[in-house]
Amino acid sequence: MSYNYTNLQNLNKKANAIFMDTRTGFNTNKYEKQVDAFAMNLLVGDDILLEYRDHTTEQLSRLLGYEKRLIELRLNQLVT
Numbered sequence: 001m002s003y004n005y006t007n008l009q010n011l012n013k014k015a016n017a018i019f020m021d022t023r024t025g026f027n028t029n030k031y032e033k034q035v036d037a038f039a040m041n042l043l044v045g046d047d048i049l050l051e052y053r054d055h056t057t058e059q060l061s062r063l064l065g066y067e068k069r070l071i072e073l074r075l076n077q078l079v080t
Contacts, residue, residue, distance in 0.1 A: 033073070040066070040074040049078050 044064060052060055057075065061068040 036070060037073055037077060040070050041077060044071075044074050046078060049075065 044066070048064070049060075052063065055063065057068055057071050060075075061071045064071065
């Protein structure tokens with residue numbers, strides 16, 4: 001999935017995470033995962049993942065300085 005500025009604007013523009021956390025019982029994990037996916041797509045390009053394709057998730061995590069769960073999230077979005 002490719003992200004651009006339009007995608008950022010459309011990411012739940014009516015959702016107020018602070019209100020949802022403090023005033024409702026609504027689970028905001030879905031929105032947080034979308035934001036994490038967006039950020040990782042910007043920070044770690046396909047070219048980097050392809051360059052280090054022989055590395056494990058843990059090695060990529062240490063190499064790039066991101067949590068393993070974020071690397072896994074980004075790898076799930078890799079467009080080959």
